[in-house]
Amino acid sequence: MNIGEVSKKAGLPAKTIRYYEDIGLIKPARDTNGYRAFSGADVHKLAFLGRARALGFTIEDCRNLLALWEDQGRASGDVRAIAKEHLAEIETKIANLQGMRDTLANLVSACAGDDRPDCPILNDLQSPR
Amino acid sequence: MNIGEVSKKAGLPAKTIRYYEDIGLIKPARDTNGYRAFSGADVHKLAFLGRARALGFTIEDCRNLLALWEDQGRASGDVRAIAKEHLAEIETKIANLQGMRDTLANLVSACAGDDRPDCPILNDLQSPR
DNA sequence: CTTGACCTTCCAGCAACAGGAACCCCTAAG
DNA sequence: CTTAGGGGTTCCTGTTGCTGGAAGGTCAAG
Numbered sequence: 670m671n672i673g674e675v676s677k678k679a680g681l682p683a684k685t686i687r688y689y690e691d692i693g694l695i696k697p698a699r700d701t702n703g704y705r706a707f708s709g710a711d712v713h714k715l716a717f718l719g720r721a722r723a724l725g726f727t728i729e730d731c732r733n734l735l736a737l738w739e740d741q742g743r744a745s746g747d748v749r750a751i752a753k754e755h756l757a758e759i760e761t762k763i764a765n766l767q768g769m770r771d772t773l774a775n776l777v778s779a780c781a782g783d784d785r786p787d788c789p790i791l792n793d794l795q796s797p798r
Numbered sequence: 799m800n801i802g803e804v805s806k807k808a809g810l811p812a813k814t815i816r817y818y819e820d821i822g823l824i825k826p827a828r829d830t831n832g833y834r835a836f837s838g839a840d841v842h843k844l845a846f847l848g849r850a851r852a853l854g855f856t857i858e859d860c861r862n863l864l865a866l867w868e869d870q871g872r873a874s875g876d877v878r879a880i881a882k883e884h885l886a887e888i889e890t891k892i893a894n895l896q897g898m899r900d901t902l903a904n905l906v907s908a909c910a911g912d913d914r915p916d917c918p919i920l921n922d923l924q925s926p927r
Numbered sequence: 928c929t930t931g932a933c934c935t936t937c938c939a940g941c942a943a944c945a946g947g948a949a950c951c952c953c954t955a956a957g
Numbered sequence: 958c959t960t961a962g963g964g965g966t967t968c969c970t971g972t973t974g975c976t977g978g979a980a981g982g983t984c985a986a987g
Binding site (some may be wrong): 713717720721723724725734737738740741742743744745746748749750752753755756759760762763766767769770772773774776777780781782783784785786787788790791793794795797 | 842846849850852853854863866867869870871872873874875877878879881882884885888889891892895896898899901902903905906909910911912913914915916917919920922923924926
Binding site (some may be wrong): 811813814817821831832833851856857 | 942943944945946951952953
């Protein structure tokens with residue numbers, strides 16, 4: 670299978686797939702013409718990676734998850750630990766963003782948004798209350 | 799005022815302040831010895847930038863907000879437009895993260911997390927349900 | 928034989944800095 | 958006078974996860 674077809678099947682841009690090979694996440698074979706020759710297992714791995722990335726796992730997390738996935742003797746506790754840690758980071762991010770959102774929403778609703786220069790948003794950035 | 803003192807007053811790392819000069823957000827004067835000589839206005843601007851960044855505005859947004867802040871004849875509508883746009887982006891991010899969080903929380907709670915290899919998290923990454 | 932759709936590698940760039948090297952400046956103490 | 962320290966300066970590299978583009982090889986069809 671060439672990269673274009675794999676790209677469609679796995680739902681990842683060809684650029685991304687090349688990148689993943691670059692950093693050692695996958696190791697597709699090569700045809701005599703130099704083209705990458707992907708196996709079904711490669712496609713499967715790429716789809717796995719795509720889903721892990723969609724859940725926000727970092728590349729390094731993905732590398733570890735992939736290794737655990739391929740290790741039949743893994744302990745599910747190892748997987749869970751990675752996911753739990755990641756979950757905590759996401760919750761932190763959400764909390765931060767919610768704080769920003771609340772402040773911003775207040776400011777936006779306090780601002781007339783007309784032609785006059787008076788602006789609560791700038792006032793707050795100048796010296797928050 | 800030297801950069802160290804400004805760093806404390808504005809609550810920004812010296813590195814960041816140099817960077818902000820680099821990209822043209824501030825233009826501090828220079829002493830004869832080559833040191834940056836910050837004015838009170840510079841400090842004020844940096845604090846403004848720090849707060850805008852803390853609300854998640856991009857550097858380009860900050861550049862625009864700063865210009866509006868300094869423009870006595872601005873229209874508050876322009877400020878509000880920037881803030882509103884940014885608010886929408888934040889809400890999008892929050893929604894995405896919440897989606898990830900929900901999925902992850904489910905998976906984490908479904909996973910025994912012990913020594914056995916069976917793992918709902920990996921199962922889902924392999925083929926989501 | 929040429930066109931066009933593939934594929935290849937390599938290089939640059941994004942955001943917003945952080946780390947570190949190599950060096951200059953200034954003051955105070957021994 | 959020298960030295961130690963704690964400032965400051967520039968410049969280069971690295972971070973994360975790709976994306977865009979240039980320059981060129983390959984392949985099947987018309």
